Amino acid sequence: MCKFFLSFGVNTMKNLAIGTFILATSLNLFAFPVSGAINQSTLNIQVDGFRNKRGQVCLSLFASSKGFPDSKANAVKAKCVQISETPMVITLNNLKAGNYAVALFHDANGDGQLNRNSLGIPTEEFGFSQNPAVITGVPRFSDSAVLVAGLTNIQIRLRNLLG
Structure with a gap:
């Protein structure tokens, strides 16, 4: 049972990190639409x-x-x-x-x-x-x-x- 919670926590953290990266990248694209x-x-x-x-x-x-x-x-x-x-x-x-x-x-x-x-x-x-x-x-x-x-x-x- 303990193993289940550990794997759940690792996957959740990995997904959270990926989601944060995607969100930050998307916001940068909207903040600076065209560098020119x-x-x-x-x-x-x-x-x-x-x-x-x-x-x-x-x-x-x-x-x-x-x-x-x-x-x-x-x-x-x-x-x-x-x-x-x-x-x-x-x-x-x-x-x-x-x-x-x-x-x-x-x-x-x-x-x-x-x-x-x-x-x-x-x-x-x-x-x-x-x-x-x-x-x-x-x-x-x-x-x-x-x-x-x-x-x-x-x-x-x-x-x-x-x-």
């Missing part, structure tokens, strides 16, 4: 400080300091968007979660370039994520980086060094 979906983030960029509504806003999104802020070739995304209203919101979808920096400018004349005077000072408004101080040169990536995870909203205020 976890990395789908959206960045909403509100841009204000326009002197006028002419032209477009051109921006580059960087995931590292390489090429920041002016190398479109090193940007994760780069695009120009016509200005329809101010302030305007530009949305970047399908980003992997991580640190990014945005560099943008108001391309008032629509030539796709940040125009400068003979001294190299920008004649069109420009801005960076985190709105870092711009005194003697462009900011570092680390000064402009923001963590993008899920839905992230930032605000960039345009600057004009010539007043």
